Structures are given as C-alpha cells and as structure tokens.
Amino acid sequence: MCFKCGCQGVANLDQREYLKTISLHPFKDEVVSSGDYDFYVTMADLAPNTVDLTIYIENSLLKRPVRSASEIWLSTDDSPATQRFVLQPDYTGASTLRYFYDKPVRAKLKIATTIADSKPISAETSIQIGSPKPSYLFFIIFVASILFAVAFVCLKRGFRS
Amino acid sequence: MNIVKYKFIRRSLESPVFIFIIRLPFVIAFFLIIFSGLFGSVYRNAATLTVGVIWLVFISLAAILAGKIWCLVCPWNVLTEWIQDILRLPNAGFNVPKVFNNLWLAVFFFLLIIWLEYAIGLANNARFIAYLAIIIFGVTFIPALLFPRKSFCRYGCPVGAICGLYGLFAPLELRSADKNTCRKCLTKDCIKGNDNGDACPVFEYPGTMDDNLYCILCTECIKTCPNDNIALNIRMPAADLLKFRLLSFSEMFMLVTMLALSVFGAINISKVYFQVMEWASAKLLLPETISLLLLVLALIAVFILVIYAIAGLYKISASMVSYVLLPVALFNHLANTVKLFSVRAEDVIPLVSDPFGFSWNLFGTAGYLPNPLLAPNHLVYIAGPLMIIGLLYSAYLLFRARRLNGISPPATVHCLLFAVILVWFNWWLMAK
Numbered sequence: 001m002c003f004k005c006g007c008q009g010v011a012n013l014d015q016r017e018y019l020k021t022i023s024l025h026p027f028k029d030e031v032v033s034s035g036d037y038d039f040y041v042t043m044a045d046l047a048p049n050t051v052d053l054t055i056y057i058e059n060s061l062l063k064r065p066v067r068s069a070s071e072i073w074l075s076t077d078d079s080p081a082t083q084r085f086v087l088q089p090d091y092t093g094a095s096t097l098r099y100f101y102d103k104p105v106r107a108k109l110k111i112a113t114t115i116a117d118s119k120p121i122s123a124e125t126s127i128q129i130g131s132p133k134p135s136y137l138f139f140i141i142f143v144a145s146i147l148f149a150v151a152f153v154c155l156k157r158g159f160r161s
Numbered sequence: 162m163n164i165v166k167y168k169f170i171r172r173s174l175e176s177p178v179f180i181f182i183i184r185l186p187f188v189i190a191f192f193l194i195i196f197s198g199l200f201g202s203v204y205r206n207a208a209t210l211t212v213g214v215i216w217l218v219f220i221s222l223a224a225i226l227a228g229k230i231w232c233l234v235c236p237w238n239v240l241t242e243w244i245q246d247i248l249r250l251p252n253a254g255f256n257v258p259k260v261f262n263n264l265w266l267a268v269f270f271f272l273l274i275i276w277l278e279y280a281i282g283l284a285n286n287a288r289f290i291a292y293l294a295i296i297i298f299g300v301t302f303i304p305a306l307l308f309p310r311k312s313f314c315r316y317g318c319p320v321g322a323i324c325g326l327y328g329l330f331a332p333l334e335l336r337s338a339d340k341n342t343c344r345k346c347l348t349k350d351c352i353k354g355n356d357n358g359d360a361c362p363v364f365e366y367p368g369t370m371d372d373n374l375y376c377i378l379c380t381e382c383i384k385t386c387p388n389d390n391i392a393l394n395i396r397m398p399a400a401d402l403l404k405f406r407l408l409s410f411s412e413m414f415m416l417v418t419m420l421a422l423s424v425f426g427a428i429n430i431s432k433v434y435f436q437v438m439e440w441a442s443a444k445l446l447l448p449e450t451i452s453l454l455l456l457v458l459a460l461i462a463v464f465i466l467v468i469y470a471i472a473g474l475y476k477i478s479a480s481m482v483s484y485v486l487l488p489v490a491l492f493n494h495l496a497n498t499v500k501l502f503s504v505r506a507e508d509v510i511p512l513v514s515d516p517f518g519f520s521w522n523l524f525g526t527a528g529y530l531p532n533p534l535l536a537p538n539h540l541v542y543i544a545g546p547l548m549i550i551g552l553l554y555s556a557y558l559l560f561r562a563r564r565l566n567g568i569s570p571p572a573t574v575h576c577l578l579f580a581v582i583l584v585w586f587n588w589w590l591m592a593k
C-alpha cells in the first residue's frame with residue numbers, strides 16, 4: 001500500500017512525477033568511482049517494502065554522455081544468494097530497478113554495463129535497502145538509564161525544596 | 162575593546178530571556194534532527210547534511226570567531242540545564258575522580274566518534290545520527306546529576322575541547338577587566354555563585370583565566386560579579402597563542418589527535434587509503450574497521466614521537482613543540498571541513514523541499530541537483546590557502562618562541578620542517 005495516499009498501487013501520480021524528476025536529475029545518495037566513470041546510485045522509498053534504485057553512469061571527465069547500467073547484481077546481508085537484474089534505461093539514460101524487500105537490510109550492489117568498443121565497466125558499493133524503523137530497545141535502555149540515574153540521585157540527596 | 166561596557170549588550174547578556182531566545186532555535190533544530198533521523202528516509206535526509214556538514218562548518222567558524230560560543234547554545238547542555246531547573250533535580254555532589262581532571266575523556270570520545278564515522282558511516286546514516294544525539298544527551302545529562310556544575314562540558318566533551326583549541330584564535334575573550342579588583346574581592350561570587358547567577362560551570366576563575374581554552378561564554382560571571390569587573394573584549398585574533406601556555410599532556414594529545422585526524426581525513430579520500438586497506442586486509446587479515454583505527458593511532462603515535470624527538474634533541478618542552486604546530490593542526494582541520502562543505506553544500510537545495518525524505522516537494526526543488534560549489538580537482542584551491550595560513554602562523558609562532566623563549570635556530574628549523582612536511586603531505590593527498 002502506498003504510504004502517501006493509502007492506495008493499493010505502487011505510487012500515485014505526484015510520486016511518479018517526483019520520481020521522474022529525480023531520475024532526470026538524480027541525487028547522489030552513493031557515488032562510486034571506477035576508472036573514468038562515476039556510478040550514481042539513487043534510492044527512494046516508494047511504498048512500504050518497495051524501493052526504487054535509480055542508476056546512471058557518467059564519464060567523470062567529460063560529464064556526458066550518460067551511460068546506462070545494463071545489469072546489476074544484488075546480494076543482501078541476510079541471504080547468501082546473489083540476484084541478477086537486467087535493466088532497461090528510460091529516455092533520460094537512467095535505469096531504475098524497483099526492488100521489493102521483506103525487511104530493511106544492507107546489501108552489496110555490483111553495477112555493470114558496456115561502453116564503446118564493447119568494453120565492460122563495473123563498480124561495487126554497499127547500500128541500505130529500506131529505512132529501518134527506530135529501535136524500541138534503544139529507547140527502553142535509554143529511558144531506563146536516565147530514570148535509574150535520577151532515582152539514584154533523588155534517593156541520595158532528596159528533591160530540592 | 163570591552164563590549165560589556167555598552168549597556169544594551171550588558172543587559173542583553175544578563176537577561177535570561179535573551180539567552181533563552183538565542184538558545185531556542187538550536188534546541189528546535191536538535192529535535193528536528195532527531196525526528197528526521199528516526200522517522201525520515203535513510204537515503205535522503207536533512208539530518209545527515211545538517212550534522213555531517215553544516216554543523217561541522219558552523220562550529221569551526223564560530224569557534225575561530227568567538228571561542229566556545231557553541232557551548233552557550235549547545236542543545237545537549239541547554240536541555241540538561243532546562244530539565245534540571247524545571248524538575249528541580251538535585252545533584253549527587255560527587256567529586257569528579259582525579260583521573261578524569263584532564264582531557265583524556267574528551268580525547269577518548271573524539272576518537273570513538275571519528276572511528277564510528279569512518280567505520281559505519283555515522284554521518285551518512287540519519288538513524289545513527291539520531292541515536293548518537295540521544296546517547297550524547299544521556300552522556301551529558303547523567304554526569305550533570307552525579308557531578309557538580311558542568312563537569313562533562315569541562316572534562317568530557319570533545320566538541321568543547323576542539324572549540325577551546327580553535328578559540329585560542331578567536332578575536333573575542335571573556336576576562337576580568339582588572340586583575341587587582343579580583344585579587345581584592347572577598348566574596349568571589351564568580352566561583353561560588355549568588356542570587357544573580359550560578360558559579361562558573363566549568364570551574365574557571367576569571368581572576369586568573371588568561372586564555373579561551375575552557376571558558377564556555379555562559380556569561381554567568383558577568384551576572385554574578387559584584388564589582389562589574391568582567392569584560393568581554395574584542396582583541397587581536399590569535400592573541401592567546403602568543404602567550405605560549407604550557408599545555409598538559411592530555412591537551413597536547415588532543416591537539417596531536419586533531420593533527421593526525423586532519424591528515425587521516427585527507428588520506429581517507431585519496432587512493433592511498435584503499436591501497437593501505439587492501440594491504441592490511443591481505444597481509445594482516447584485518448577488517449577495515451580495525452585497520453582504520455590502527456592507522457589513526459599510528460599517525461598519532463608517529464606525531465607524538467616526532468614531537469618528543471625534537472623536544473628531546475633540543476632540550477625544549479614537548480608542549481612548546483606541539484603548541485607551535487597548533488595553527489597547522491587547526492587550519493588543516495578547517496581545510497578538510499571547508500572541503501567537505503564545498504562538496505556537499507549543494508545538497509541543501511533539494512533537501513529544503515524534502516527535509517525528511519517523505520517525498521515532499523515543498524518549494525519545487527526536490528529533484529534539483531546543482532553542480533558542486535567546487536569540482537573535486539579544484540578543492541585544493543580553497544583548502545590550500547587555509548593550510549598555508551596555518552603554516553605561516555606556525556612559522557610566526559616559532560619566530561616569537563625563538564625570541565621570547567630562546568628556542569635555538571636548529572630546533573626552530575626542525576619544528577618548521579615538520580610543519581611544512583605535514584602541510585605538504587596533506588596538500589599532496591588532496592591533489593591525488
């Protein structure tokens with residue numbers, strides 16, 4: 001279910017527009033340099049358990065032309081298997097993978113494509129898939145520590161009048 | 162020039178309302194960062210930019226201009242103070258153990274935070290930033306309940322310690338206007354506090370305080386002094402450095418740690434770092450998290466050894482050698498900070514429209530990606546001059562030390578050579 005409007009679809013129109021904007025001008029959540037090429041990886045929470053990975057590659061010296069990622073390999077920390085995805089670029093030259101996950105996890109990402117003369121280029125990085133929820137245990141420990149300290153001091157000295 | 166003699170400024174500094182008003186925006190920003198870190202997207206989040214870039218630049222520049230002014234508005238300190246006052250919480254009154262009456266705790270926390278930053282990408286993960294902000298609040302609040310005044314601010318806070326070192330350059334100082342008046346004063350209200358204000362929270366005595374290393378500019382002494390003998394002076398920048406204060410070993414270690422981390426910061430973004438990490442992984446079978454810590458500690462050890470070698474060779478104090486390296490350390494650190502800012506500052510524009518990563522587009526700039534302020538190969542043009550300023554100031558200090566403290570010409574040359582090597586190495590790494 002879409003977290004923004006509650007619809008059962010992946011995203012509403014505004015969000016599509018938004019994603020189109022970021023695929024035209026991607027943020028650089030991760031920039032991985034490999035040789036003369038910079039691999040830009042942009043992630044967006046699309047809906048609960050759904051993330052869009054937008055990838056484009058550009059020559060760091062020339063800045064253009066934008067290359068498209070043709071394949072990516074993804075291996076998450078909680079699973080030894082590596083998943084392979086073949087990507088199709090959109091008209092901007094960026095490629096987007098819509099990835100569904102069970103729970104937020106860190107993953108290793110390998111991006112590959114071929115440039116002129118069939119020369120392959122690739123880059124690897126580590127990414128966070130999905131935004132983890134705040135840890136309740138952390139807050140319980142934190143509040144307990146503070147309360148313990150306050151109680152200790154109050155018992156020792158009593159409240160100020 | 163004493164600016165407290167102007168009634169408007171004096172009244173403002175003595176007014177709790179004025180202090181509250183200047184503190185409030187920082188406390189609000191603190192809560193927004195925590196909210197954004199806990200509930201926003203980990204990918205696109207104003208918390209990472211605010212803490213990892215804007216805050217670092219802000220406190221470095223603020224400290225260079227006004228000493229430890231950050232401590233006045235520090236949200237951890239302010240919240241602790243407010244909660245204690247509102248809930249009327251008592252203080253257990255334990256004395257700070259003697260083993261902590263120095264900056265070792267601050268050095269430890271500094272190294273820990275830096276290690277977390279490089280090992281787990283602390284400043285790039287909004288969740289970690291929020292957790293750390295909450296943990297630091299606990300680390301500030303609990304000592305405030307156990308120990309008198311602001312013991313943690315004095316002995317344990319790494320940010321305060323760094324700002325104190327930067328503050329030696331500041332053209333602003335809080336001092337007693339007339340030392341004789343302090344000597345004759347029988348009540349010493351600045352130490353004990355009175356109805357007008359609290360005792361100095363960081364255990365300083367304005368009558369003898371002659372540098373900005375520990376004063377947190379809380380203005381309590383301005384309120385408590387019965388003789389109106391506290392001055393807030395505008396002075397020549399870096400006036401404290403010319404006094405050649407004898408640094409304690411922990412203060413010297415903090416300085417060397419800053420120096421080592423400025424070099425490490427430059428190594429980290431160069432290809433050399435990956436070569437070292439690959440070597441450590443292949444030959445020593447060490448994970449990167451351990452290797453990078455060892456690299457930082459090795460740099461610190463090398464710098465300490467060089468400082469003691471020069472000091473031993475020419476029979477001068479190690480404190481003096483490290484003291485003249487202080488401008489190099491600070492300006493290298495500032496160069497790294499400015500470099501970071503110039504690379505990431507443009508992220509402000511999209512994040513203004515979508516600060517929490519909720520797919521908002523408040524001002525229509527969410528997808529905007531301007532070019533960086535400076536291309537990576539041009540960074541050296543902004544960071545380089547800063548490093549040169551540091552080097553020149555170190556050279557000037559050496560010249561003064563030679564005249565006033567009788568450092569021999571060969572010792573001067575060796576100290577200067579060490580400073581030049583440090584700056585050149587940083588520059589070389591930056592250019593790679």
